[in-house]
Amino acid sequence: MMECPECGAANKPDSRFCGECGQPLGTPKGMTCPMCDTSNPPGITVCRLCGARLIPPGVSPSEVPLEPLKPGEEAATEAEGEGVEAVGDLAEDEIAEGVGVAEGPGEETPPPWLKKLEELAVEGGAEPEEGEDIERGELPEWLEVPPDFDEMLSEAARAADEEGVAPAEIPTWLEALRPEEEAGVEEPAEAEASGEVTGLLKGISGTLGIEPILAIPRRAVPLEAVSPASAAYERAELFSAVVREPARRGVTLTERRRTEKLAVSMVRWMTYLILAAAVVVPILLGSTWSERNMTVGGSATAMYQAIEQLPPGAVVLVSQDYDPGVAGEMLPQARAVLHHLMERGARVINVSLTPEGARLSMRVLDAVADDYGYVEGEGYQVLGYVVGVEAGPRSVVEGLLTAGWSDLVGDVEDIALIVEFAGAPEYLRLWLEQVQGPYGIPMVAGVSATADPFARPYYRNEANRQLLGLMTGLVGAAEYEQLSGESGPALASMDSQSVAHIVIILLILAGNVAYFGGRLTGRLTR
Amino acid sequence: MSEVFAVWIAAILTLMVYSYLLADNPLYRLAQHLFVGSSVGYAVVVVVHHVLRPRLIGPLLDDATANWPYFLPLLLGLLLLMKARGSTAWVGNSSVAFLFGVGAALAIGGALVGSFLPQIQASWVSVSPETAGGAGAAVNNILLTVGTIGTLSYFYFTMGVRKGPGTGFLRFGSTIGRWVLLITLGAIYGNRVMAYVSLLIERVYFLLGDWMGLVGQ
Numbered sequence A: 001m002m003e004c005p006e007c008g009a010a011n012k013p014d015s016r017f018c019g020e021c022g023q024p025l026g027t028p029k030g031m032t033c034p035m036c037d038t039s040n041p042p043g044i045t046v047c048r049l050c051g052a053r054l055i056p057p058g059v060s061p062s063e064v065p066l067e068p069l070k071p072g073e074e075a076a077t078e079a080e081g082e083g084v085e086a087v088g089d090l091a092e093d094e095i096a097e098g099v100g101v102a103e104g105p106g107e108e109t110p111p112p113w114l115k116k117l118e119e120l121a122v123e124g125g126a127e128p129e130e131g132e133d134i135e136r137g138e139l140p141e142w143l144e145v146p147p148d149f150d151e152m153l154s155e156a157a158r159a160a161d162e163e164g165v166a167p168a169e170i171p172t173w174l175e176a177l178r179p180e181e182e183a184g185v186e187e188p189a190e191a192e193a194s195g196e197v198t199g200l201l202k203g204i205s206g207t208l209g210i211e212p213i214l215a216i217p218r219r220a221v222p223l224e225a226v227s228p229a230s231a232a233y234e235r236a237e238l239f240s241a242v243v244r245e246p247a248r249r250g251v252t253l254t255e256r257r258r259t260e261k262l263a264v265s266m267v268r269w270m271t272y273l274i275l276a277a278a279v280v281v282p283i284l285l286g287s288t289w290s291e292r293n294m295t296v297g298g299s300a301t302a303m304y305q306a307i308e309q310l311p312p313g314a315v316v317l318v319s320q321d322y323d324p325g326v327a328g329e330m331l332p333q334a335r336a337v338l339h340h341l342m343e344r345g346a347r348v349i350n351v352s353l354t355p356e357g358a359r360l361s362m363r364v365l366d367a368v369a370d371d372y373g374y375v376e377g378e379g380y381q382v383l384g385y386v387v388g389v390e391a392g393p394r395s396v397v398e399g400l401l402t403a404g405w406s407d408l409v410g411d412v413e414d415i416a417l418i419v420e421f422a423g424a425p426e427y428l429r430l431w432l433e434q435v436q437g438p439y440g441i442p443m444v445a446g447v448s449a450t451a452d453p454f455a456r457p458y459y460r461n462e463a464n465r466q467l468l469g470l471m472t473g474l475v476g477a478a479e480y481e482q483l484s485g486e487s488g489p490a491l492a493s494m495d496s497q498s499v500a501h502i503v504i505i506l507l508i509l510a511g512n513v514a515y516f517g518g519r520l521t522g523r524l525t526r
Numbered sequence B: 001m002s003e004v005f006a007v008w009i010a011a012i013l014t015l016m017v018y019s020y021l022l023a024d025n026p027l028y029r030l031a032q033h034l035f036v037g038s039s040v041g042y043a044v045v046v047v048v049h050h051v052l053r054p055r056l057i058g059p060l061l062d063d064a065t066a067n068w069p070y071f072l073p074l075l076l077g078l079l080l081l082m083k084a085r086g087s088t089a090w091v092g093n094s095s096v097a098f099l100f101g102v103g104a105a106l107a108i109g110g111a112l113v114g115s116f117l118p119q120i121q122a123s124w125v126s127v128s129p130e131t132a133g134g135a136g137a138a139v140n141n142i143l144l145t146v147g148t149i150g151t152l153s154y155f156y157f158t159m160g161v162r163k164g165p166g167t168g169f170l171r172f173g174s175t176i177g178r179w180v181l182l183i184t185l186g187a188i189y190g191n192r193v194m195a196y197v198s199l200l201i202e203r204v205y206f207l208l209g210d211w212m213g214l215v216g217q
Helices: A071-086 A088-096 A112-123 A149-162 A172-176 A210-215 A230-244 A250-285 A289-293 A298-308 A324-343 A355-372 A391-402 A425-439 A449-459 A473-484 A489-525 B002-021 B026-062 B068-084 B086-122 B135-154 B168-211
Strands: A315-321 A347-352 A380-385 A415-422 A443-447 A470-472
Touching (some): A250 A489, A289 A489, A298 A415, A298 A470, A298 A473, A315 A355, A315 A391, A315 A425, A324 A355, A324 A443, A324 A489, A347 A355, A355 B026, A380 B026, A391 A425, A425 A449, A443 A449, A443 A473, A449 A473, A449 B168, A470 A473, A473 B168, B002 B168, B135 B168
Parallel strands (some): A315 A415, A443 A470
8 A cells, every 4th residue: 555645545556646635646755854844855864955864863774774865866756756746737637537547557666765665664574464454544564663763762862972972062152142040930831841752853852842932021121220411411401491381471472473573564565665666756757767778679679670671551460469467568569569560551450369358459459540540441450359279370360361351361471470469478389380380471579578588489590580570578668669769658667667677676685685694693693 | 437437447446456465355355256257258258249250150140051161160069068067068079079189280280380390490500600690699509509408408307317327418417407497487587577567567557647647648
């Protein structure tokens, strides 16, 4: 009979797999090292990884040594095991169906390790008689522990003593780490138990399981006497005094806060008043200093030149895309440019990408048209509001060219110039990307001061001349009025603008001096 | 008379808005709500009078047979109204898809033709005084080139944030780009302050001139 190494079930001698659990029987499990858990092939006495002895010294084959397997035999054994593992899936299926695989013809020879064990048992007088039937679950006689096993162990120990194995010497530093025995800490009873009673370590004392280690309570480490530094002690006393100090009267703190808030409010109102005075006083005085001394920038001059070069009767598409929030800047620009256009005799088509811009632009357009005797429908035309998305500017040009929105334009070349007044950079970008680029129509722009940094690269593009001219904010309108000799609200506002800028610069400087001065004073105080 | 009334209303609303300098108060909130409400109402009126009536309803009423293509935007617009209710919102998906499709196509094409390619071409400048048109123009072009490369390096997040071989130049360019951006933001802030001062001047002119009559426009 062949006993399954996995479940212990008895199988027929020639069985290849266990009839109970399906474990391959041709490749018995090797010994697992008790020290490093390495699975070792059968027939060897020491672990192939860590070198630990796999069987107790008492049964060491000193008298009847087990011959180590030859390399070829070990390889054959391992290869056999791997082959069985490789076909493991198929074999498991067959076993699951209850097919009597183990009942196949016994063509295989016993493995070498089994022969060795059988020879060892025969020499020990444990050879079973032929035909003797072993009951299911019982160990064969040659696998049972011999009755003189304990004597063999004691002999092995005596032999070890005779060999002069000196006890391990514990170094002094390790001895110093040995915890002192304390009363009241009970060691678990298992820790004092004698050696192993089963398994390969049977009879070996000094082994300790994991459970007793976990059960040992931690020893209390006595704390050393703390001697705080004097400075730390003083700080602790100060903290204690602060905590125990009775609260101050709330009136004092409230008054101080009120004073601080009043001071902050005073500074804020002083700033407001100074800025308001900077704006109001030049207006009330009617100052014209800037009107007489203002220099005109190149971009406004370029815009003036672009309109100045238009032939009489040229069609100019004017788009006024702003809302009341920036009307203070944009209306003076539109007024100055429309004056110039109508002075040159240009025909104007007015449109707006914002609903408010349509209405605001009409106020300027009607006023200037009255000055020059323009009649709506002849000298100028109003298209009104067009939705301010990508399709808006494109639809204006396509409507003019194909849908007959205006009698003034029949071809794209009839549009001599596009004048864009953009309160926000998005509107300028829409006209540049949807009309100026695709159709190549010349374009100038007046933008809010906020939009100037976004518009400037288009004007500075000397390779493509995307914007022939650019005016910025109220200053740009004033420059244009200066160029055209038409004094208007922009020029009249320049003194207030200049004084306000100077005041803002001074306030910024004063704020920085106060801030850094305060930091310096605080640092010196500390 | 109506103009005087309008000036008074505008002046009072202006003062109500400036009352925010004191603190957030009901007068400021009232002016804010009036502005928002009147803007929306005005936008609706403008859309009806400037868009729907002259460019859609008018052509259809004049000659519906000849102007039959106008029914298509009318239909899409009506479908868009179905978005008002959640249960019928899916009906307007085709209108939204049309709007987004046309908008995206125009935006991409326009950006390529109107901004992207021309600005790339504009950044290809000469740094030689002979060909740039003088020493000042050459210095300007050098600053333009360095600023452009530095700003692009700053926004090149894949490399340069870590120290390593081959990233030194990129990190140096990134530092330059950061300073260029700071200067640009400072310029934008300065322009914004200038714009707000201009708006304050315009309102002061209105209050002192149109309302009080102290100065002439």
